Amino acid sequence: MDKPVRASDTPFAIDVEQGKAYFWCACGKSQTQPFCDGSHKTTPFRPVRYEATETTKVYFCGCKASGNSPLCDGTHKKPA
């Protein structure tokens, strides 16, 4: 099983808008982190859709190892 690229050691704090959909990059190759830019085409990964239920700040996983993707669950603090 291929592993995603660790795009960042920390999460991305993003202001999301209620009712809007966001596509989180699961492969780690996107140049527009934390969102998908289509670079996953050469990988087995696909983006993960996230729909904001409220207008707020959320923390999208940058390490791509979260057990609660697309959101950060603190896994990035564990040694690889």
Ligand code: FES
């Ligand atoms: Fe990573 Fe699309 S670029 S999932």
Ligand code: FES
């Ligand atoms: Fe991936 Fe926190 S950035 S779990």
